[in-house]
Amino acid sequence: MVIIFGIYCLVMTVPNGKESQFLLRSRPPSEKLIDVGFKNLAIATASMVAIVLLSIVAIVFAGALESMGKYGLHFLFTSNWNPVTNEYGAFTAIYGTILTSLASLCIAIPLGVGTAIFITENFIPQIFKNIIGIFIELLAAIPSVVLGLWAIFVMEPFLRPILNSLNHYMGWIPLFSTGASGPGVAPAILILSIMILPIITSIARDSLNQIPSRLREAAYGVGATRWHTIFNVLLPAAVSGIAGGVLLALGRAMGETMAVTMIIGNSTNFNISLLAPGNTIASMIANQFGEADGSQVSSLMYAAFVLMSLSLLVNIIAQWLVKRLSLKY
Amino acid sequence: MSQKVQMQNNKYKPESMISLEDVTIRYGKYEAVRNIYFDIPKDRVTALIGPSGCGKSTVLRAINRMNDLINGCSITGRIVFNGVDLYAKEVDPVEVRRKIGMVFQQPNPFPKSIYENIAFGARINGFTGDMDELVESSLRSAAVWDECKDKLKESGCSLSGGQQQRLCIARTIAIEPEVILMDEPCSALDPISTLKIEETIHELKKHFTIVIVTHNMQQALRVSDMTAFFNAEQLDNGSGGKVGYLVEFNKTDMIFNSPTEKATKDYVSGKFG
Numbered sequence: 250m251v252i253i254f255g256i257y258c259l260v261m262t263v264p265n266g267k268e269s270q271f272l273l274r275s276r277p278p279s280e281k282l283i284d285v286g287f288k289n290l291a292i293a294t295a296s297m298v299a300i301v302l303l304s305i306v307a308i309v310f311a312g313a314l315e316s317m318g319k320y321g322l323h324f325l326f327t328s329n330w331n332p333v334t335n336e337y338g339a340f341t342a343i344y345g346t347i348l349t350s351l352a353s354l355c356i357a358i359p360l361g362v363g364t365a366i367f368i369t370e371n372f373i374p375q376i377f378k379n380i381i382g383i384f385i386e387l388l389a390a391i392p393s394v395v396l397g398l399w400a401i402f403v404m405e406p407f408l409r410p411i412l413n414s415l416n417h418y419m420g421w422i423p424l425f426s427t428g429a430s431g432p433g434v435a436p437a438i439l440i441l442s443i444m445i446l447p448i449i450t451s452i453a454r455d456s457l458n459q460i461p462s463r464l465r466e467a468a469y470g471v472g473a474t475r476w477h478t479i480f481n482v483l484l485p486a487a488v489s490g491i492a493g494g495v496l497l498a499l500g501r502a503m504g505e506t507m508a509v510t511m512i513i514g515n516s517t518n519f520n521i522s523l524l525a526p527g528n529t530i531a532s533m534i535a536n537q538f539g540e541a542d543g544s545q546v547s548s549l550m551y552a553a554f555v556l557m558s559l560s561l562l563v564n565i566i567a568q569w570l571v572k573r574l575s576l577k578y
Numbered sequence: 579m580s581q582k583v584q585m586q587n588n589k590y591k592p593e594s595m596i597s598l599e600d601v602t603i604r605y606g607k608y609e610a611v612r613n614i615y616f617d618i619p620k621d622r623v624t625a626l627i628g629p630s631g632c633g634k635s636t637v638l639r640a641i642n643r644m645n646d647l648i649n650g651c652s653i654t655g656r657i658v659f660n661g662v663d664l665y666a667k668e669v670d671p672v673e674v675r676r677k678i679g680m681v682f683q684q685p686n687p688f689p690k691s692i693y694e695n696i697a698f699g700a701r702i703n704g705f706t707g708d709m710d711e712l713v714e715s716s717l718r719s720a721a722v723w724d725e726c727k728d729k730l731k732e733s734g735c736s737l738s739g740g741q742q743q744r745l746c747i748a749r750t751i752a753i754e755p756e757v758i759l760m761d762e763p764c765s766a767l768d769p770i771s772t773l774k775i776e777e778t779i780h781e782l783k784k785h786f787t788i789v790i791v792t793h794n795m796q797q798a799l800r801v802s803d804m805t806a807f808f809n810a811e812q813l814d815n816g817s818g819g820k821v822g823y824l825v826e827f828n829k830t831d832m833i834f835n836s837p838t839e840k841a842t843k844d845y846v847s848g849k850f851g
């Protein structure tokens with residue numbers, strides 16, 4: 250190969266009559282071959298993603314077919330989950346998934362975006378901003394099973410009196426209508442908020458940092474106060490990035506399994522109260538797949554399919570929202 | 579006649595709007611400009627010229643406390659506006675910027691509609707009049723109404739660079755500041771847009787005091803009444819940094835035709851810079 254290359258170069262330099270100092274005026278065939286090879290490799294790996302994704306969807310769908318035929322849409326609205334009598338309805342888990350993920354977003358969005366604003370504006374010296382930033386990223390590095398353990402042994406016992414007094418004084422609100430006696434939906438929501446907080450914060454921070462400083466100057470230049478600048482210029486300009494982060498966080502919250510399973514109580518009985526034990530699709534699948542067979546497997550597949558569809562739906566809605574909200578600058 | 583004589587004797591002094599008294603500005607430990615003194619006259623155009631890195635933009639941004647946004651920037655000396663030291667403790671920088679508006683080097687319209695670009699600042703400043711009228715009159719004053727009138731709902735960023743800059747001028751006029759600062763407003767623009775903006779400046783100086791930083795000496799000559807020439811000298815601490823200082827401040831025709839300092843003469847005749 251080297252010899253061919255050498256001759257090739259020699260041939261190329263002769264017609265000029267003088268010896269060129271640039272040997273690669275024309276590229277050797279081997280290099281072009283590598284180009285083509287790399288292009289095909291890139292196509293192969295890129296389509297791999299699509300193939301894996303589609304086959305996962307196909308297999309889950311195929312597994313769920315039996316249960317779909319049997320229960321139909323009824324499956325989504327009944328909360329009777331009984332492997333003994335072979336009756337399945339996933340309403341408790343679907344409700345739990347939606348409730349815990351949305352409620353944790355409600356807690357994490359203001360906290361996360363607020364933190365992001367705090368560490369991108371010049372409230373504190375740069376060194377403290379960096380330290381806070383590092384801590385937020387460390388929070389993301391805690392394994393979910395560790396967070397789950399912490400939730401069981403530290404957070405939930407600490408919260409129980411507070412949750413019980415919520416029930417005592419505001420029990421007339423359906424969401425607080427039961428007492429707290431251990432694992433339940435409320436601690437699960439809190440642990441989810443902690444888990445998605447770093448995602449929202451770091452993405453919001455990045456998108457706020459990406460706003461050109463001339464936009465900030467423009468706002469201050471017409472006499473805007475800091476708050477006015479943040480809420481009327483900076484946040485609208487960063488909203489598409491922040492919404493992207495929220496979306497990612499929502500996906501994480503809906504699919505999160507380990508920590509939620511450990512703290513939510515895994516009850517298949519429907520209860521509207523936040524303080525009672527509940528269930529999510531992810532924790533239900535994790536808990537039951539081991540000893541499931543027959544139509545229970547199919548029903549779990551059906552639940553998994555519902556979870557995937559929910560994620561997809563959220564993605565589509567969010568993409569549309571981002572497109573509507575984002576400002577061009 | 580008597581006024582003419584006075585002007586020739588260089589005794590005629592218009593009312594001063596802003597006085598810089600021994601202003602020194604530092605970024606961190608390093609001085610950017612040192613010991614600046616000059617008076618900006620009311621309802622005139624004052625140009626700040628000089629080579630790159632001489633601190634003319636820094637001085638300009640100090641006048642409406644824009645440098646407050648830069649970490650580590652500090653100032654000593656006094657900038658007196660209407661008898662008040664702008665850097666006194668009790669002065670709110672937000673209020674300063676409502677009285678002293680600014681047009682930036684890069685056109686920076688808000689990513690909102692053209693209408694909203696004007697209305698935003700006016701609303702912040704508590705404007706109670708007819709907003710539609712204000713938008714129209716501001717855009718007219720900035721000579722960009724004809725291009726904008728049919729697309730007030732479109733984004734300000736959809737305009738061309740020159741139109742964007744005139745929109746930014748309109749936005750500044752809309753809040754009726756007493757002084758308008760312009761930081762090389764034409765440096766990102768083509769010659770025709772530049773000409774239009776200069777015409778706008780000529781119109782504006784009837785009602786506003788304007789301070790303009792420019793790299794373009796012809797522009798200073800065309801638009802300004804007074805000119806301050808800044809230069810920079812090597813710092814003697816061996817850091818390789820430069821510190822800016824004011825060489826000469828006088829009526830524009832004096833600066834360009836019979837400067838007293840040799841550096842000014844060399845600069846305006848194109849020997850350096």
